Amino acid sequence: MCPATPASPLPAVHRVLALPEAGxxxxxxxxxxxxxxxxxxxxQARRQLADGAEHPRQDVDAAWVLARAGKALEAAARPSLxxxxxxxxxxxxxxxxxxxxxxxxxxxxxAVLAHPSNLEYDLERGRRGDxxxxxxxxxxEITGAEAATVVNNNAAAVFLCLNTLGLRRExxxxxxxxxxxxxxxxxxDIMARAGCRLREVGTTNRTHRRDFEEAxxxxxxxxxxxxxxxxxVQGFTSSVPEPELAALAHGHGIxxxxxxxxxxxxxxxxxxxxxxPTPGDTLAHGADLVxxxxxxxxxxxxxxxxxxxxxxxxxxxxxxxxxxxxVGKETLAALEAILRLYRDPDRLAERLPTLRLxxxxxxxxxxxxxxxxxxxxxxxxxxxxxxVAPCSSQVGSGSLPVDRLPSACLTxxxxxxxxxxxxxxxxxxxxxxxxxxxxxGRVADGALRLDLRCLEPADEPAFIGQLGQLARALAG
Numbered sequence: 001m002c003p004a005t006p007a008s009p010l011p012a013v014h015r016v017l018a019l020p021e022a023g024x025x026x027x028x029x030x031x032x033x034x035x036x037x038x039x040x041x042x043x044q045a046r047r048q049l050a051d052g053a054e055h056p057r058q059d060v061d062a063a064w065v066l067a068r069a070g071k072a073l074e075a076a077a078r079p080s081l082x083x084x085x086x087x088x089x090x091x092x093x094x095x096x097x098x099x100x101x102x103x104x105x106x107x108x109x110x111a112v113l114a115h116p117s118n119l120e121y122d123l124e125r126g127r128r129g130d131x132x133x134x135x136x137x138x139x140x141e142i143t144g145a146e147a148a149t150v151v152n153n154n155a156a157a158v159f160l161c162l163n164t165l166g167l168r169r170e171x172x173x174x175x176x177x178x179x180x181x182x183x184x185x186x187x188x189d190i191m192a193r194a195g196c197r198l199r200e201v202g203t204t205n206r207t208h209r210r211d212f213e214e215a216x217x218x219x220x221x222x223x224x225x226x227x228x229x230x231x232x233v234q235g236f237t238s239s240v241p242e243p244e245l246a247a248l249a250h251g252h253g254i255x256x257x258x259x260x261x262x263x264x265x266x267x268x269x270x271x272x273x274x275x276x277p278t279p280g281d282t283l284a285h286g287a288d289l290v291x292x293x294x295x296x297x298x299x300x301x302x303x304x305x306x307x308x309x310x311x312x313x314x315x316x317x318x319x320x321x322x323x324x325x326x327v328g329k330e331t332l333a334a335l336e337a338i339l340r341l342y343r344d345p346d347r348l349a350e351r352l353p354t355l356r357l358x359x360x361x362x363x364x365x366x367x368x369x370x371x372x373x374x375x376x377x378x379x380x381x382x383x384x385x386x387x388v389a390p391c392s393s394q395v396g397s398g399s400l401p402v403d404r405l406p407s408a409c410l411t412x413x414x415x416x417x418x419x420x421x422x423x424x425x426x427x428x429x430x431x432x433x434x435x436x437x438x439x440x441g442r443v444a445d446g447a448l449r450l451d452l453r454c455l456e457p458a459d460e461p462a463f464i465g466q467l468g469q470l471a472r473a474l475a476g
Contacts, residue, residue, distance in 0.1 A: 010045055011062040013038055019066055029073045037069035084438040085463060089407060089451030091357050092396035096440065098295040098302070100353040102341065105300070105334040112333045119329045132317070134332045138339035142265055143279040143290075145307035149317050150294075150335065151325040155185050157291040157304030158259050162194035162224075164319045165255055165289075165312070169221035170199040174207040174240075176233060177226040179261075187226055196221065206238040212245065216252050223249040225287075226259045227277060246286025255288040255312060263292020263305065265342055271349055271359045279307055288312055294335055297395075299354030301334040303327055357454055358395065358405065366390075366408035368452045372460065373410060379467035383474050384412040384428060384448075393453045405453065412441075412448040431473040435466045 016022065016038050017031075025034050045060060086096045101109075112119075122129035132149050139148035151157050162171060171191060178200060180186040191198045199220070201211035212223065223245055240248075242258065249256040264276045276297060279290045289312050294303030304325075306316055316322065341351050349355045369388040377386040389411045392404035414424035428448050432439035441450040455463060 009049065009060060010042055011060075011065060013042065016042075016062045016065050016069070019062055021063070021066055025066070025070050025073065029077065033073060034069060037072050038065060040072065041065050041068045082438070084440050085459070086454045087409075087439060087441045087450040087452065089391060089393040089409070089442065089449070089453065090396035091393060091405075091454060092296055092354065094396070098396075099299045100357075101301065101334055102299075102338065102351055102353055104341065104351075105337040108333040108337040109330045112329045117329055117333075119332070131326070131329075131332060135336050135339060138336065138342075139305065139307055142339065142342050143307045144283055145279070145290075145313075146310040147313035148305065148307040149313055149322070150327050150332070151304045151306070151322070152327050152331075153295075153302055154259070154261060154263070154291055154293040154304040155190065156325040157306050158187075159190050159194050160316055160319060160321055160325060161257055161289055161291060161306060162191055162196050163321060164316045165257070166191075166194065166196035166221035168195055169197065170215075170217075170219045171196045171222055171224050172199045172201060172212060172215045172220060173224045173226065174202045174211075175200045176202060176204050176207055176237075176239065177228060179226050179228055205233050205236060207240060208238060209240050209244055209248065212240060212248055216248070216254070220252065220254055222255045222257050224257045224259070227261050242282060242285035242287065246288075249288075250286070255309075256286060257289045257291070258282050258287040260290055260292040262296040263290075263294075264297035266345065266348065266355075268297070268358075271355065273358060279305075283308060289316075294331075297354065298338070299352045300338040301331045303331055303335055357456075360453055362390075362406040362408060365452050368455060368457065368460070369408045369410055372452070372455075372464065375464045375467055376410060376412075379471040380412065380415075380428075380474070381471075382415055383471075384415055384424075387411050387413070389449075391449060391451055393451055407451055407453045409449045409451040412450070413446065427474065431470055434473060435469055437462060437466060439463070 013035065017026075017035065022034065029037075042065060045065075084096060086093055088096070090096075092098045111117075118129070119134075120129050120131050121127075122133075135150060136148045139145060151160060173187065178187045178198075188198050197219075199215050201207060201215045216223075225242065225245060242256075246256045260277060260279060260282060262276065264278055265280075267275065267278065269275045279292055282290045287308065289306060289308035291304060291306050292298070294300040294305055298305075306313060338352070341348060344351075349359050366388065373386055373388055380386060387410070389409055391407050391409040393407040394404055412425075412428055414428075416424070425443050425446075425448050429441070429443065432441065432448075439450070441448050443449070
């Protein structure tokens with residue numbers, strides 16, 4: 001130990017680095033990084049001295065400086081993008097990464113990231129191939145489409161189709177379908193950026209076939225329908241069925257394009273969930289191209305998929321912007337692995353995390369809440385009252401917006417009101433988010449609610465294991 005003295009209150013850098021405890025830090029972070037961290041801690045202490053303090057701290061010595069430097073390096077080494085416990089009650093939470101990938105997809109991604117792969121190489125012919133080939137056959141098989149292609153998200157898929165088919169021409173859309181999704185993505189804006197002229201027809205709540213008929217003309221490039229997946233208009237409403245729109249568009253020799261957004265590949269009602277249109281159904285109704293997301297109800301990686309007529313998909317793929325929007329090998333590897341799971345629908349709900357979480361029985365979630373309540377109550381003794389309560393989960397990411405899933409949650413109510421309810425709840429929220437695996441819940445009705453739908457039994461030990469740190473953080 002090198003205690004600070006009044007004549008020289010701060011230890012020299014070389015004395016700090018000479019401590020035995022510096023060895024493991026050097027091994028882990030490197031001597032250069034450790035040296036810079038030590039210098040930064042000492043510089044901060046010198047500034048405190050310059051501000052008039054006789055000593056920055058009474059116990060400033062080499063060991064203290066090294067400990068502070070080590071903590072700084074630990075914090076800097078922590079990844080910015082980290083796993084969290086999603087206890088918000090929103091299964092496909094956009095801010096928390098949307099769909100979770102099954103083990104098959106994770107293993108497939110790891111394999112192609114660690115080794116060279118045939119991303120754009122035809123092994124049979126020994127020449128350059130097409131990266132879409134790795135998933136196109138599966139997409140054709142599942143949806144019944146003639147062809148398919150993949151870009152980096154569904155917004156890109158919509159943009160690319162509009163730019164390819166509608167550049168400098170009109171695109172006819174019902175006014176009630178001019179949707180806006182998260183991040184201020186609006187259909188009118190994307191059309192303008194794609195170089196199309198929007199021709200909106202009908203009204204917010206009612207659009208008829210004659211509205212489309214009157215709008216079609218020599219400048220019309222295509223008829224588009226956008227699935228209103230993130231809201232629902234109820235009451236005095238009317239819309240034109242897809243088969244009628246398809247027939248109308250084809251009668252004028254123009255394509256009919258449908259943006260499904262969330263894009264479930266299966267009939268969700270088969271698992272007791274609300275119905276959602278599938279790309280296969282939409283193509284069967286006469287759509288020429290269908291766009292949808294890979295990381296929503298499909299349960300895969302972020303991607304935008306385009307399926308439909310072979311000639312139109314070929315035009316989309318020839319657009320120079322396709323290269324700008326293309327996906328990498330990790331996305332294709334994950335997507336291929338997940339699409340293969342759809343070949344076994346009898347086991348899909350147990351193997352695909354998104355479907356498993358959406359179909360998790362309320363009773364199962366409640367049992368999890370009962371198991372976890374005692375441990376959380378012990379950790380928060382004297383700080384919060386922990387109870388099990390019913391709640392409603394939601395699908396999220398703009399999918400099935402008005403439908404709720406019966407669930408169960410742990411409610412954390414402040415044990416004392418001295419600081420005010422809002423302050424106490426904020427402290428608990430912050431403490432949960434500061435855990436090694438951050439816990440994200442939501443505040444409602446005067447309590448912090450932790451919906452356990454997305455906390456599966458395999459994750460419970462890790463959740464319980466860090467509750468001791470939560471207690472210490474709130475007690476401090």
